[in-house]
Amino acid sequence: MINLVNVRKSFGELEVLKDINLQIHEKEIYGIIGQSGAGKSTLLRCINGLETYDSGTITVDGTAVDENDKKQLRQLRKDMGMIFQNFNLLSRLDVYDNVALPLRFWNENPNTEENKKKIEHLIELVGLKDKMHERPENLSGGQKQRVAIARALVNDPKILLCDEATSALDPRITHGILELLKQINEELGITVVVVTHQMEVVKQICQRVAFLKHGVVLAEGKPEELFVKPTEDVKKFLGEEG
Numbered sequence: 001m002i003n004l005v006n007v008r009k010s011f012g013e014l015e016v017l018k019d020i021n022l023q024i025h026e027k028e029i030y031g032i033i034g035q036s037g038a039g040k041s042t043l044l045r046c047i048n049g050l051e052t053y054d055s056g057t058i059t060v061d062g063t064a065v066d067e068n069d070k071k072q073l074r075q076l077r078k079d080m081g082m083i084f085q086n087f088n089l090l091s092r093l094d095v096y097d098n099v100a101l102p103l104r105f106w107n108e109n110p111n112t113e114e115n116k117k118k119i120e121h122l123i124e125l126v127g128l129k130d131k132m133h134e135r136p137e138n139l140s141g142g143q144k145q146r147v148a149i150a151r152a153l154v155n156d157p158k159i160l161l162c163d164e165a166t167s168a169l170d171p172r173i174t175h176g177i178l179e180l181l182k183q184i185n186e187e188l189g190i191t192v193v194v195v196t197h198q199m200e201v202v203k204q205i206c207q208r209v210a211f212l213k214h215g216v217v218l219a220e221g222k223p224e225e226l227f228v229k230p231t232e233d234v235k236k237f238l239g240e241e242g
């Protein structure tokens with residue numbers, strides 16, 4: 001579903017991604033773990049075309065992510081929902097209108113019967129039926145992230161990109177959000193990419209994981225394999241985490 005071959009990216013002198021090769025399969029929950037500054041967010045932004053990369057190739061569902069093909073890039077972006085650590089909700093809009101927002105952005109009418117049903121269904125799916133017309137300020141952190149998840153799904157994406165989506169939440173709330181991501185992956189068949197510095201996140205939901213350090217993939221595989229026989233770098237990371 002997502003294929004990276006020899007991807008490199010620098011900001012000036014700083015080489016942030018160094019020859020990244022990754023294959024993320026359709027319908028899998030894939031983790032990218034590493035400490036702050038490892039290049040995780042940059043990697044996600046390159047995948048969804050928010051950031052350009054210097055060399056190598058990224059393809060999503062067979063289509064190259066190419067900064068020069070704006071029309072194609074637009075379609076690719078529509079196929080990828082994204083959620084963030086700080087939720088990025090609009091404070092003056094209620095839950096319903098926050099979820100509806102990407103439809104407007106993509107020049108779709110949110111007021112058709114079909115779209116209204118879809119918005120309500122998504123709000124129900126994330127468990128916020130009774131909060132439909134609350135503003136974000138009246139929601140907890142976990143509830144805000146649920147709104148962001150519903151919003152990320154409103155364009156029927158093939159892929160959901162999660163950038164430290166649970167980093168601002170306490171462990172119990174994190175658990176619930178991760179269970180929701182799992183449910184979305186299973187029920188809607190959406191490929192989920194989870195970027196995190198939290199080992200617990202990887203252990204709870206990821207089928208495979210890449211360990212990123214200073215822009216290099218140091219290890220890759222199933223979490224149980226990676227943690228049973230960790231390389232020195234992974235051991236060090238595990239030590240610093242625990």
Ligand code: ADP
Pocket residue numbers: 011014016034035036037038039040041042043
């Ligand atoms: P992570 O998400 O793993 O914490 P990032 O991808 O955000 O890492 O950042 C990797 C490195 O790239 C950091 O050293 C960061 O300061 C730098 N960086 C990220 N974005 C930019 C930018 N737009 N301009 C310059 N440097 C950046």
Ligand code: MG
Pocket residue numbers: 040041042164
């Ligand atoms: Mg980051």
